[in-house]
Amino acid sequence: MDFEHFYVNWYSRAKYFAREYVSLEEEAENITQDVFLDMYQKQVLFDGQINQVAYLFTAIKNKCIDYLRRKLLEEAAAQKMQEEFDLSLRMKFDSLESFDTNWVSEQKLEEIIRNAIDTLPERCKEIFIKSRLEGKKQKEIAVELCISVKTVENQMVIAYKKLKEELKDYLPLLFFFFSEFF
Incomplete structure (x- = not known):
């Protein structure tokens, strides 16, 4: 099967698969397009030796994992910043409250x-x-x-x-x- 035919047959299913995990339509589309671009550049995948469908879904799974891992790290960093802001705010509040005029x-x-x-x-x-x-x-x-x-x-x-x-x-x-x- 050539790349164009493979793309037409599997793109929407692959995007739907990615969408189930990353939740955002735009991110699912980006992941799917990245994987298809990678597959296109590796034309050797279409010489009949490799199961393209298995490769496609494994690559999408891995990209989704990378995306979710990055989101978790971003969320943790944002949460830490919020905690530091809250602590600073609490210190300012306590300081003003105990402020002796x-x-x-x-x-x-x-x-x-x-x-x-x-x-x-x-x-x-x-x-x-x-x-x-x-x-x-x-x-x-x-x-x-x-x-x-x-x-x-x-x-x-x-x-x-x-x-x-x-x-x-x-x-x-x-x-x-x-x-x-x-």
Whole structure:
């Protein structure tokens, strides 16, 4: 059987098969077209040695599995992002709820920040101070400390996370007084 005849006889059934698993008409069509294109490019499939129908449905099955696996990963990533957003929202809500309108003096706030910075691991603290208080670029810090820029970036992420947690009760004030700091 030649490719054209095979295509006419099996395309709609193959697409229906794919549609049962991927649910979206457009995706089923894309998968089916990809498989038929692959089969067309492998003309050897039509020399009578291979069961084309078995090959067709196996290829569609595998493409559907790949598609569903990718969708599951995307869904998991989206769910993780949503959880992080929800956590951030919860922290902001809790912070505002516990926000004391009896303003802390700027000096007291600076002391609180200094104490929070002092809780950082030594190397992390050193990198944070060079970046945020001395205004140095990550590349400058990396050269000065003989470390990679990636290490500087990672240490800054750690510093921000720890400081955010340490200063969570003061976030509204920090944003108000030191917006360039965070």
